[in-house]
Amino acid sequence: MAAAIRRHGEETFPHECCGALIGRDDGVVAAVPLPNTTEEGPRRRFLVRPSDYRMAEQKATDLGSELLGFYHSHPDHPARPSQFDLDHAWPNFAYVIVSVMSGAARDMTVWYLQDDRSRFDEGTLNGDQDSDSDSASSVHR
Amino acid sequence: MATKILIPTPLRPYTDKQEAVEASGATVGELLVDLTTKYSGLKAHLYNEQGKLRSFVNIYINDEDIRYLQKDQTPVSATDTISIIPSVAGGV
Numbered sequence: 001m002a003a004a005i006r007r008h009g010e011e012t013f014p015h016e017c018c019g020a021l022i023g024r025d026d027g028v029v030a031a032v033p034l035p036n037t038t039e040e041g042p043r044r045r046f047l048v049r050p051s052d053y054r055m056a057e058q059k060a061t062d063l064g065s066e067l068l069g070f071y072h073s074h075p076d077h078p079a080r081p082s083q084f085d086l087d088h089a090w091p092n093f094a095y096v097i098v099s100v101m102s103g104a105a106r107d108m109t110v111w112y113l114q115d116d117r118s119r120f121d122e123g124t125l126n127g128d129q130d131s132d133s134d135s136a137s138s139v140h141r
Numbered sequence: 142m143a144t145k146i147l148i149p150t151p152l153r154p155y156t157d158k159q160e161a162v163e164a165s166g167a168t169v170g171e172l173l174v175d176l177t178t179k180y181s182g183l184k185a186h187l188y189n190e191q192g193k194l195r196s197f198v199n200i201y202i203n204d205e206d207i208r209y210l211q212k213d214q215t216p217v218s219a220t221d222t223i224s225i226i227p228s229v230a231g232g233v
Binding site for chain 2: 072
């Protein structure tokens, strides 16, 4: 999962990539790449439109899994959520961020919105962080 | 008059994990007031500090976005299905 997200971030560099995380009990079984449909400039923004959101939720159901959250890249920026990320976040979702510096994927982190929307808390991302494997990964608070 | 409302994954913890709930009202606006009265945890995530629907919250009546109908004044009936559909946005 992590390797696929890194590759996606490198492919779309210098633009942001985005996609859905599908799994169960925090274990990620699929990272589904989605089109970045932002009209505000894809170097600094991403947008998953409602029709793609619906498709991702349906795909999770079809796999007998759940929609765990979403990932996106920060081109030439650290893997930390921005104020814009916070302002637009949904609760109870994992937000995976991969930093892509000069075209090469670096740090990857996962974040969860606090219920009062005041900030993100960093979660734990386990699995194939530093390898090229596509083995299962997990995300949790 | 009760109308079915489909709840997206991130909001289900506030509706006792239900994927679909019912609320009453003659318009989408009235329905959402009833919904957020019954399930108060939804309010902060659907509305901003000014009491307006957040920009990344999309409300569909059957398959149409209410922004292209009469917004929160859009009439609803018991045979309609309302969906709350997220846009997911962010950036650096």
